Amino acid sequence: MTVLGDRVQKEELLHLHMLFIHVRKYYETITNEEIPTERYNTLHISPVHIHKNKKAHKEAILVLGEEIVDHIGRKPAMLSFSHDMSTPSEIAVEN
Template sequence: MLLVHIRKYYESTTGEDVPTDQYNTLHISPVHIHKNKVTHKKAILTLGSEIVHHIRANHNPYIEYHADFQSERIATEH
């Protein structure tokens, strides 16, 4: 259910639709409690993969490390 909420939040904040064709073909949702654990696991991995693939394909975050602190490195995204 968390990944479904993440997808909906991402879509509402960016205005982009995340295509989830593979996930949709599985015909399973978090509320299908009668489905077995393996089926749910496959659905979770598929949905997560599609979300990550969409973000990577459409956004190229630039990550830079700052050594402003003595022994710590802090990652910032631009």
């Protein structure tokens, strides 16, 4: 079964869809750059479109997720690594 298999309830899909929207907005806020979401935009669906069917929301989640990951994947890593390995909590810090 995939993450978005048939057993997933519509309400759960709506929550996941909204979460992806929040992830996109958060990334755009902290980086001051827009994530291009042309494919997602052509679907004409958002998490508030509760009248749309599960299949439409599944597709929107997968497309939006792919566009977010593709955009972030093209950017340099946002983690820096400490040369001092004496304190494990300081091994990786977010810039």
